[in-house]
Amino acid sequence: MFPCLQWRRAPLGNVRETPLREMWGTAPERIEAAAVARAANDRMVEAGGALASFPFCPALALQNTGDPLRPDDGHREQAEIAERVRLVSP
Numbered sequence: 001m002f003p004c005l006q007w008r009r010a011p012l013g014n015v016r017e018t019p020l021r022e023m024w025g026t027a028p029e030r031i032e033a034a035a036v037a038r039a040a041n042d043r044m045v046e047a048g049g050a051l052a053s054f055p056f057c058p059a060l061a062l063q064n065t066g067d068p069l070r071p072d073d074g075h076r077e078q079a080e081i082a083e084r085v086r087l088v089s090p
Contacts, residue, residue, distance in 0.1 A: 001013060001014070001015055001020070001023065002029075003027075003029060003030045003033035003034070004033065004059060005059075006057060006059030006060055006063070007033045007058070007059040007062075008059070009029065009032075009033075009062075010029045011029070012024070012027040012029050012030050013027060033059075036058050036068050036069075037058055039058075039068075039069055040056055040058040040061070040068060040069050041056070043069045044056050044071070049079075049083070050076070050079035050080045050082065050083040051071060051076065051079050053079075053082075053083065053086075054075075054078065054079035054082050054083070056071060056075065060075075061075070
């Protein structure tokens with residue numbers, strides 16, 4: 001089991017060997033993934049503008065840039081497009 005579909009740095013464990021509740025609450029990998037997600041959210045809010053209001057996935061950022069806290073150019077472009085659409089939508 002992994003903390004999310006994209007965050008595959010290390011498995012939490014095997015649900016056939018360890019109860020899910022136990023694994024989810026104590027696995028260092030899950031705790032790390034949650035901390036990275038909070039840090040990424042803070043970074044996007046600090047960036048402001050389009051990035052602050054567009055969904056961000058630290059795991060995809062890690063795959064695309066090597067840094068879970070840095071959005072790639074494609075993400076930035078999508079965020080800007082979404083912001084423009086929100087501005088013209090009734």
